[in-house]
Amino acid sequence: MIKKPKILNKTPNLTVLHAAKQYGLSEFQAQLVANRTDSVEQLDKILFPQLKHIQHPGALKNIDQAADIIAKAIQGNGFIVLATDYDTDGVTSAWVANQALQNYFGVDKSRIQHIISERQTGYGITDEVVQRILNLDGQIDLVISADQGSSDEPRIQQLKQHGIKVCVTDHHQIPIDGPPASAACIINPQQAGCQYDKTVAGCFVIFLVMTQVRQRLIEHGWIDKETPSLKNLALNVALGTVADSVSLKSPNNRAIVKAGLQLINNFHSPAWQAMRQLNDNQGQAFDAEFLGFQVATRINAASRVSDVNTALKFLQAETIDEAALYLEQLDSDNLNRREQQEVMLKQAQLQAQQNYKDSSYSISLKLTGNPGIQGIIASRIGEQYGLPTVAMTDLQDGFLAGSARGIVADVDLRQAFQWMSEQNNELFTSMGGHKGAAGCMIPIEQFGSFQSLFEQAIQNQLGDEAPAPTIETDGELADWQLVPQLIDEISQLEPFGREWPKPIFSGRFKLLQQRWVGQTQTHLSCKLQSIGGTILQAIYFNARQDDSEQLDITTGQWVQCAYEPNLNRFAGRTSLQLRLTTLLSA
Template sequence: MSAVLVPNFISRGERSQNPNEGTVGAFNVGSLPFGLLDVTPDPKIRKRSVDALILRSAERDGFTPLQARVIAGRMKAEDSGLSVRQRVLPRIADLDSYHQLPDIDIAVDRICTAIQGREVIACVVDHDADGSTAGAVMLASLVDYFGMAQQDVLLFNSHRMKEGYGVSNAVVDRILQHHPLPSLIITGDQGSADHDRITRMREEGIDTVVTDHHEIPARGIPQDAVAVVNPARADSSFADKNVAGCHVAWLVMCAVRAELINRGHLPADAPRLGDLLDWVALGSACDAVSLSKSINNRALIAHGLKVMNARRRPAWEGMAVVLGKKDAYSAPDLAWKIGPRLNARSRLSEAMTGVQFLMSKDYDEAVRLATVLEEDNTTRRGIEKEMTATAMAIAALQASSDSPAIVVCLENGHAGCHGITASRLTEALGRPTMMLSPKEGEMGVFTGSLRTAAGVNIKQAMDQVVEWEPGLLLSHGGHHGAGGLRVQAGNIHLLQELFCEAVLLQVHPSQLHPLIHTDGELDASPSLAMVDELAQLEPYGREFDPPVFHGQFQVLSARVIGADKTHIKLSLKDRYGGVTSAIWFGAIKTSVFRPEPSEADVPVAAGDMVNAAYTLTSNTYRGNTSVDLQIKHARKASTSTS
């Protein structure tokens, strides 16, 4: 894979006065000093601070000391009037009302009119898991619950590489070429920043109802939309700004159901839409919504898992076959197993297969489509591995030069794997990252994905870049944690400079390093009882991270395992005398310079005392279940954990 190196951060005083000066040149990783890029910096291990008020309240609410410590490290005291138990384990009855959403009455009126008038409705959704699940929710609601004819409900989802993000002109072209032409568009997980395309459809006689959750751009909402249902609007009374796009789509469909009953179109006992919450749970988990600030997200994911584990939907039986899964689905399964497979198809080609899988009508179809997604995911992982290895070499050079942000261009990079690769670099280097590669079908244009680190608001940073240099970006969008953009190749150097400056407006350079937050040391040897205690606090996810602990151990044995010989199987003795098995994935580092690991690369050996950060897991083998440690990082005990 050929690569392109963007020069490191240039101070503002050295900046060229010509925004188009400079081109992106070829980069040969072999020309760099050997050893400089072999390794990424060791993460710093920090114990989480705990909120004393939350800690006391959690214990009063009946949580165990271990549970209370975990909760207090993730939640802050607030004046919501809710107890800690209500915040951690909310009920569906605690959900915020859809009546608080902006434009909800206008949206519902237009959708109900279309349903009753037998108009053709097109659901236009994003290509990721949030968009795909939003599409499934809307299709199932309109056809299966509200009785629309299947031929009167269309689904359009964007092609990640060919059409880009949002309701793009290419997507609108496809809509306008369809016969019959829809009279109403309902977007899912997009639309708030698609002013010109919504105007274009309005001029063709097509109304648009936007359902979305992304931040509203500086120019405001699309004025030519009939309604913009988005809790991120400044005039929204919906208090929770952290819900996913599929969640908003589900709320809109719930409101439509109520109005159709009110109009007599549906009977008063028409089925509720709770059985669609498995899709909402999946889309929400994959979109990394907050699970600390939002009781809505916690309630929906927890309830959605119950729906999923009832296994009434063929999709979950089909996915279980592919995953070899016999036990219940958990929150981590949503984000780390099902989500990547659902997204893999859209990363490589079109996203429709993912929606078809979600809506599989029978077991055979579900297994067939799940197998397709699995094959795509295997291909995606191979591409990602190659991209990450090359990108890490470039990124490590930038980090070693104290660049506050990472900007990497790969001439032969795959746009579908930008986001994943950027996340890998962010995790390894502790800096906001921008991954770029040529845009398919647009000569001289690069497309990119961004991921945050150190609390940097990506959307705010990109808005600042555009404020400094209007017209620098052909397009951009996103939210706090992630974003996307298009830029002319000749402007990438300037973009890197301004992005770095925008990052430094938000954080101090001392904050830019990889970091592992832990919940401290355990008060006893790891046990299955602890695993069960912690499982009761699910779901875990963004801002309510899975518990991580640290401690000192004696290494009794260490054995290299795995096809690529980069993982280590360990037996560890803790300070209480307990002996526990552990696995350390990716313990042995490789790079483009040293693709094959050697014995010299093994970081620990039998007899060593190590400080380790780890998570607790259970492992069942031949009918016996035991507690295991999954090592996140370890180093010899002569080095401080801080």
């Protein structure tokens, strides 16, 4: 049986609390801020994000070298190949680079070749990507990677042997062997000696590189000095940044997301006009949560079940009708992804139930199905059990592809994988990723070894006590705060995301009514009464796995909840609704 989650209230940093109030925040807002950072350094940039606060591109190691190489390629006649990853960060990276080259620097459309990795063949500049590049009919002046390339020395070396230069732009961890020696240059804030913010996404890195290229082209007189800045590209840099779950406590990421959301909500872009037609967010402005859950899911679905190029074509669409056509396909892909996900989730839940023990430090799953969905499965199972989780899919070729999610704050997956590879040098065919999310490929016969080594690696990091589901909240709210105006006060601290999470509160309520809703009858709609007598509507999505499961709560009893406050608009009326994340017997 899964351990019941612990609801813990955060302890605000009193120094930050006082400093935040000096910037004009209310006591409530200041406490939310003090629950999210222990440092007053750059607090003004965190609270009031602006593009002028972004760290100068010059802090990126090798950026001048990259600007020279790309500027020279722009003056050539051959292909400029944009080799990017298949997720939303990679797709938006491709969009940023293409927009800069074509619409700002005057590169003819026919010279730009997009080669986006295939999720099925693995992350990075794979052998398949190399072959697609080599198959191009014509001279190649430069390959620019984005959101990948740092771990791909063998393939980059192969391209170099064919006389093809590769400029790597990336944000993933540098392998122990160092950056790819065969690359013409590498721009990655993770490399030794780079002074740039380590938390930025791949699309942000290529955005900075293209900003520096613009400056170089102006210096050489190759484009007009009045050529606009690239700030309008922030709209889809914001999308890629949110989708890649990088830190939104970083002033750089907060600035680009805030600026991007402002541009998105102007709805001048055909893609975003089409998105509003499909889902207008109940008439509210699109926020970071909307980007992550409504837009990125559709873009990621393309590479999971269909053709990733549909996502890029959607972002590049020149008319709303064209954008709507591609979005219709993305929406269909997303529905297909959900159906496949439900099948694989049932497999995963059964395996997790069979293998889980109170003493477990991790969960490793061996599944059949679409490998593009395993990351979602790892997240869902990991959050359910409160454990680092790897979901692996049989590729039917002797290998398993895996996606891991750290779930527990103190876990470093990249470090765990590195330790595992040192214990068994035949374990990984490939691996990469971040502290909280990583991917790998292993021979199928190594699954047992992987399972035991992953468990040991996590135990090494966490110590003697196995982790349990934990929900950290911003404390309890008084009855007078449980009104729609609460949302306005919270929204002034946006954008929310990783390391700057949307507020979650805890509370004790009496359960007045409950009923199962939704097509699968797994969502719980209920009416709650606070200790002070306030009655509130609440919804608990995915409260149970299937319609046969029973919760150990009954109408009329007191319950302990963790929840997000939301607005519910119905029949012209606006009221506060609680979106429950946990519901326990009090």
